[in-house]
Amino acid sequence: MTRDRTAALVVIGNEILSGKVVDTNSVFLAAQLHALGVSLRRIVVIPDETDVIADTIAAVMPAHDVVFTSGGVGPTHDDLTIAGLAQGLGRRVVHDQALLALLQRHFGEDVSGARLKMAEVVEGTELLADERMGFPTMQLENIFVLPGIPEIFREKVLSLRERLAVEPFFLRTIYSGAQESTLAEYLNRTLAEFPELLLGSYPKLNHPEYRVRITLESKDRAYLERAFSALLAMLPSDVVVRTE
Amino acid sequence: MTRDRTAALVVIGNEILSGKVVDTNSVFLAAQLHALGVSLRRIVVIPDETDVIADTIAAVMPAHDVVFTSGGVGPTHDDLTIAGLAQGLGRRVVHDQALLALLQRHFGEDVSGARLKMAEVVEGTELLADERMGFPTMQLENIFVLPGIPEIFREKVLSLRERLAVEPFFLRTIYSGAQESTLAEYLNRTLAEFPELLLGSYPKLNHPEYRVRITLESKDRAYLERAFSALLAMLPSDVVVRTE
Numbered sequence: 001m002t003r004d005r006t007a008a009l010v011v012i013g014n015e016i017l018s019g020k021v022v023d024t025n026s027v028f029l030a031a032q033l034h035a036l037g038v039s040l041r042r043i044v045v046i047p048d049e050t051d052v053i054a055d056t057i058a059a060v061m062p063a064h065d066v067v068f069t070s071g072g073v074g075p076t077h078d079d080l081t082i083a084g085l086a087q088g089l090g091r092r093v094v095h096d097q098a099l100l101a102l103l104q105r106h107f108g109e110d111v112s113g114a115r116l117k118m119a120e121v122v123e124g125t126e127l128l129a130d131e132r133m134g135f136p137t138m139q140l141e142n143i144f145v146l147p148g149i150p151e152i153f154r155e156k157v158l159s160l161r162e163r164l165a166v167e168p169f170f171l172r173t174i175y176s177g178a179q180e181s182t183l184a185e186y187l188n189r190t191l192a193e194f195p196e197l198l199l200g201s202y203p204k205l206n207h208p209e210y211r212v213r214i215t216l217e218s219k220d221r222a223y224l225e226r227a228f229s230a231l232l233a234m235l236p237s238d239v240v241v242r243t244e
Numbered sequence: 245m246t247r248d249r250t251a252a253l254v255v256i257g258n259e260i261l262s263g264k265v266v267d268t269n270s271v272f273l274a275a276q277l278h279a280l281g282v283s284l285r286r287i288v289v290i291p292d293e294t295d296v297i298a299d300t301i302a303a304v305m306p307a308h309d310v311v312f313t314s315g316g317v318g319p320t321h322d323d324l325t326i327a328g329l330a331q332g333l334g335r336r337v338v339h340d341q342a343l344l345a346l347l348q349r350h351f352g353e354d355v356s357g358a359r360l361k362m363a364e365v366v367e368g369t370e371l372l373a374d375e376r377m378g379f380p381t382m383q384l385e386n387i388f389v390l391p392g393i394p395e396i397f398r399e400k401v402l403s404l405r406e407r408l409a410v411e412p413f414f415l416r417t418i419y420s421g422a423q424e425s426t427l428a429e430y431l432n433r434t435l436a437e438f439p440e441l442l443l444g445s446y447p448k449l450n451h452p453e454y455r456v457r458i459t460l461e462s463k464d465r466a467y468l469e470r471a472f473s474a475l476l477a478m479l480p481s482d483v484v485v486r487t488e
Contacts, residue, residue, distance in 0.1 A: 015444055017284045018413075019275025020459065026289070031263025040261045041296075043289035045270070052285075075425040076445040077432050107425070114428030151449050169262075181319040181351070184358030188321050200259055201320040205395050215264065 004039040005166045008060040011045040012053060012072035012081050013148055025070045025146075025153045032157050037166040037219060038066065048072055053084025061088070061143060066164065068157075071148025073138075075114040082120050085140060091123045098127060102135065130159050169198070169217045171244075172228040175210035178239035179203075183212055186234050194227040196220075210241045248283040249410045252304040255289040256297060256316035256325050257392055269314045269390075269397045276401050281410040281463060282310065292316055297328025305332070305387060310408065312401075315392025317382075319358040326364050329384060335367045342371060346379065374403050413442070413461045416472040419454035422483035423447075427456055430478050438471040440464075454485045 009029055015021040026043050033040045041064060046052045053072070061067055072081030086093045099119040103111045111119070121127075125145075127136035137156050138145040146156045176183060180203045191199055198217040204210065216231070218224040232240065253273055259265040270287050277284045285308060290296045297316070305311055316325030330337045343363040347355045355363070365371075369389075371380035381400050382389040390400045420427060424447045435443055442461040448454065460475070462468040476484065 011287075014442065015446055015459075016271075017274055017287065018278040018461075019271050019273075019284075020278075020444070021446065022271050027260075027263050027266050029263075030261055034262040034264075040263075041291060043255075043261065043287075045287035047285060074445075074447070075428040077428070077435055077443065078445060114432070115425045117428070118425065149447060149449060181359045181362065184319040184321065184361070188358070191321055198258065199321065200264070201318075201322060202259060202265065203318070203393060205393060215259075217262075 005037070005066065005164075006064045007033055007038050007040045007066045007068065008042040008044070008064040009040065009068045009070065010053075010056055010060060011043065011070045011148075012048060012084070013045070013070075014047050014078065016045050016071075017047055023070075024150050025148065028150075028154055029068060029070075029157055032161065033164070035168060036161060036164050037168045038164055048078040048080050050080045050083045050087055053080060054087035057085055057088035057143070061141070065142060067143045069143065069145050070153055073145060073147050075117050079117070081145060082122060085143065085145065086122045089122065089140070093120050094123050095119045096121045096125070096127065098136070128160075130156065167219050169219055170221045170224045172216045172224060173244040174214040174216075174228075174232070174235075175241040175243070176212045176214060176235070176239050177210055177241050178212065178236075180212050182239070183214065183235075186231060187214070189234060190227060190231045193230060194223065196223065197227045199227075249281070249310065249408075250308045251277055251282050251284045251310040251312065252286040252288070252308040253284065253312045253314065254297075254300055254304060255287065255314045255392075256292060256328075257289070257314075258291050258322065260289050260315075261291055267314075268394050269392065272394075272398055273312060273314075273401055276405065277408070279412060280405060280408050281412045282408055292322040292324050294324045294327045294331055297324060298331035301329055301332035301387070305385070309386060311387045313387065313389050314397055317389060317391050319361050323361070325389060326366060329387065329389065330366045333366060333384070337364050338367050339363045340365045340369070340371065342380070372404075374400065411463050413463055414465045414468045416460045416468060417488040418458040418460075418472075418475070418479075419485040419487070420456045420458060420479070420483050421454055421485050422456065422480075424456050426483070427458065427479075430475060431458070433478060434471060434475045437474060438467065440467065441471045443471075 016023045030040050046056050072079050096119055103119055122140050126139045128139055130137050146153050200215040202213045216228050260267045274284050290300050313325055316323050340363055366384050370383045372383055374381050390397050444459040446457045460472050
């Protein structure tokens with residue numbers, strides 16, 4: 001099996017850490033990346049602080065093939081992602097002429113002070129045209145810098161799909177009425193036989209139909225089907241509610 | 245102002261990173277900690293892998309006053325939080341006699357194999373009685389080890405509130421019909437005058453009532469009220485929709 005393409009997501013925002021805003025961007029990106037066959041290895045939520053952003057970026061950037069940031073881009077005092085990226089990479093912040101022209105078209109000539117901040121990029125940033133949204137997407141080395149507003153974040157992720165796709169995972173699911181502690185031995189035996197399998201076990205309280213959802217995944221469809229059949233053959237038939 | 249009590253949350257689970265399950269524990273804990281006056285400084289979501297859990301714990305534990313883990317405790321192969329904590333702290337995993345007795349009461353004498361795993365703790369773990377749930381909560385130094393199932397996670401957090409409380413934050417909110425780029429200068433001026441203020445600015449697309457929600461917070465109520473009045477006095481009256 002080829003090595004996975006790995007990803008990390010850095011979510012920047014005090015509003016998430018204080019529980020004032022629900023972070024819906026993480027689950028959206030996670031599901032999209034999974035569907036594209038990219039392994040999201042880490043989500044980190046950090047405050048709007050330049051030093052923390054810089055240190056976090058410096059740590060995750062070399063350890064993953066692709067990094068996404070969510071939030072902290074905009075005109076206000078708490079929009080520190082660009083400053084943090086610059087510090088983390090040891091580069092300067094510059095005004096991008098193409099962004100400046102876009103802002104001037106939008107705001108008229110009154111692009112000064114806080115609005116001027118929206119034209120700031122880290123030196124070496126590439127602007128990716130985005131037909132869906134008009135405003136381009138910033139790519140800095142292996143980092144995609146995305147805004148935190150969920151509607152815009154999602155559009156940006158969708159527009160990046162073709163750049164990111166590798167091979168998808170295939171999925172099989174078994175719903176069981178048995179307790180997780182009863183199933184554990186069968187899962188262990190399956191993994192001993194199929195060590196490359198991604199095997200998940202998710203208990204659900206008070207569900208009318210099942211107690212545990214077991215997921216089997218692989219990028220190799222035949223391998224997945226063999227593992228799925230092996231586990232099903234092993235499980236006592238009265239513990240299986242249904243499969244997908 | 246006294247130094248904040250800081251916290252980190254480590255969420256352990258492939259199901260979150262693949263987008264199969266929505267992590268609702270983070271926002272619940274974030275809001276609870278904020279209400280208690282504890283500063284949640286970092287949320288990290290990582291896969292079910294012993295080495296990654298160990299490295300993450302070793303990094304966050306000394307940097308925060310309190311650490312919470314969510315998930316990865318249970319009887320199956322992907323429940324690796326205890327093993328990861330042990331490795332991260334350089335300690336052994338042992339069977340706890342009190343947990344073993346509890347499991348025997350629940351399962352009868354048949355506590356072996358995978359079920360025996362549910363009695364495992366890291367050496368030095370303290371078991372906190374939990375009247376709400378019956379099953380005790382594991383505390384290991386400054387780490388609270390919580391299960392990932394949302395209903396149980398929430399009950400555990402609620403039962404820990406008294407141990408965690410410091411002083412709460414006070415909150416004021418301004419809803420504005422102006423664009424964020426128009427407001428930015430006023431926010432900057434407010435922060436220059438009130439550097440200790442926690443000031444947030446959250447644009448909302450397509451909301452019928454407002455465009456930006458501005459939040460002001462402090463543990464010092466008088467300081468908050470002075471900052472709130474100063475900002476309101478500064479803002480053109482036609483940009484304020486309402487305040488809370």
